[in-house]
Amino acid sequence: MTTSTPALRTGTTAGRGTLLAAILASGMVFLDSTVVNVALPRLGQDLGATVADLQWTINGYLLMLAAFVLLGGALGDRFGRRRVFLIGVVWFTVASVLCGLAQGTGTLIVARVLQGAGGALLTPGSLSVLQASFHPDDRGKAIGTWAGLSGVSTAIGPFVGGWLIDALSWRWIFFINVLFAVPVVLAALRWVPESRDENAARSGGRRFDILGALLGALGLAGITYALIDAPARGLGSPAVLVSALAGVLAAVAFVLVERRRGESAMLPTGLxxxxxxxxxxxxxxxxxxxxxxxxxxxxxxxxxxxxxxxxxxxxxxxxxxxxxxxxxxxxxxxxxxxxxxxxxxxxxxxxxxxxxxxxxxxxxxxxxxxxxxxxxxxxxxxxxxxxxxxxxxxxxxxxxxxxxxxxxxxxxxxxxxxxxxxxxxxxxxxxxxxxxxxxxxxxxxxxxxxxxxxxxxxxxxxxxxxxxxxxxxxxx
CATH class of the missing domain: 1.20.1250.20 (MFS general substrate transporter like domains)
Structure with missing residues (x-):
């Protein structure tokens, strides 16, 4: 249940503004998802990166997105979908700028981790805003338009990204997100209505499971670190063994916590x-x-x-x-x-x-x-x-x-x-x-x-x- 009956229509100014915000926000994420791999050789050369550095450039982002995307959706339901969506957009954009400014692989990887956290707030938010804002008669059309135009951004991503890398620098695949973010924030503040799940807010947040999300992230991080570090340190090195063991234990703890929480868990194990x-x-x-x-x-x-x-x-x-x-x-x-x-x-x-x-x-x-x-x-x-x-x-x-x-x-x-x-x-x-x-x-x-x-x-x-x-x- 939301704070008001969804009433936006696709043919109105507010409806078009809301669609614009959702489509451009998704475009940022989809554009980055298609061009960062293409940029790896250039940024690797510029920053003196190893294979492990390139792996973490991809996986730092994926780790946060995989671990926290469910939590991001729950945060929007409880605290307001527009609010969390805007936080995600600003967070993702600031992290993108930090990626573009990075002078070393360590800084770039940290910025990519932050970017993934912003993406975990932004990704579920763009669709949930449409679902909660549009009148039921126009909802299917709105979501279809969002899917189609977001897909176009995915399709042109390799062309735009490759051109930016060749003509300017790999850094511009991150800086370009600012051009998307400014109209998203303005449109969202002007036209996107706020909505939330009142039942979730009153009950303390069903599926608001931060412990589960943290354990899931630790499990993935430990196993990922072990796999990436093994070629340099050796499979039997203490650092690799400890991180692998920590990852497995965190994964087991995640399952036990989710089972104990039942249907209120971020991931109900009954599924x-x-x-x-x-x-x-x-x-x-x-x-x-x-x-x-x-x-x-x-x-x-x-x-x-x-x-x-x-x-x-x-x-x-x-x-x-x-x-x-x-x-x-x-x-x-x-x-x-x-x-x-x-x-x-x-x-x-x-x-x-x-x-x-x-x-x-x-x-x-x-x-x-x-x-x-x-x-x-x-x-x-x-x-x-x-x-x-x-x-x-x-x-x-x-x-x-x-x-x-x-x-x-x-x-x-x-x-x-x-x-x-x-x-x-x-x-x-x-x-x-x-x-x-x-x-x-x-x-x-x-x-x-x-x-x-x-x-x-x-x-x-x-x-x-x-x-x-x-x-x-x-x-x-």
């Missing part, structure tokens, strides 16, 4: 009584681990081994984004007609075939002959997965848990990317400044794509068996 929900979230981690590992290695490889510019590297993955934008709704409709099992099984297999093709890419590679076919296959496979996966996760739980189930699945996708970026350099033997050595990087790139293809095939097997078992249980 996992559904075998299908559990299996689909494991599937999510596996598939998005393959995506995260692939994009991390491809961006560095195309620039440091193949010799492409940042702009060309950014444009290399454009077909992936376009296919997701154009095809996701069609894949969702197909899954609604025939069930999710076939798309969730075939999609990862097609994507794996694309990665195996991309292993052939080397110095002097042609975009049209060597890169485009593999990226297109990977994009087609991922398109078959994304919409059916989201629908299947929501269908696997009671409707009243739709919000938390969707949020957890989103967090699971971030965790997949986080773990892949942390683990793959260790698995393929890439450390130090090896990413600057074409021969060493080529060996690591090809090994990483083989691991990613294996993850996708494992996901296909899991989807085939788990959905079949769930159908048998329903019929029984």
């Amino acid at each position: 996992f009584r559904s075998r299908l929900f559990s299996a689909l979230n494991v599937f999510t981690v596996v598939v998005y681990a393959a995506l995260g590992g692939f994009t991390f290695f491809l961006a560095v490889y195309l620039q440091n081994a193949v010799g492409w510019s940042a702009l060309m590297t950014g444009l290399a993955t454009l077909p992936l984004t376009v296919l997701l934008l154009v095809g996701s709704s069609r894949a969702g409709a197909l899954a609604a007609r025939i069930g999710p099992r076939l798309p969730l099984t075939v999609g990862p297999v097609v994507a794996a075939a694309g990665l195996l093709l991309l292993r052939r890419v080397g110095p002097g590679a042609s975009y049209w002959v060597d890169v485009l076919p593999g990226v297109t296959l990977f994009g087609l496979g991922l398109t078959l997965v994304v919409a059916p996966l989201t629908a299947s996760v929501l269908a696997a739980v009671n409707d009243r848990f739709a919000g938390v189930a969707s949020g957890f699945n989103n967090a699971a996708s971030r965790v997949g990317g986080l773990l892949a970026v942390a683990a793959l350099p260790l698995l393929v033997g890439l450390s130090g400044t090896g990413y600057e050595q074409p021969r060493e990087l080529t060996h690591a790139y090809r090994g990483a794509l083989l691991w990613c293809a294996g993850l996708l095939l494992a996901g296909a097997l899991l989807a085939a068996t788990s959905t079949a078992r769930a159908r048998a249980e329903q019929q029984g």
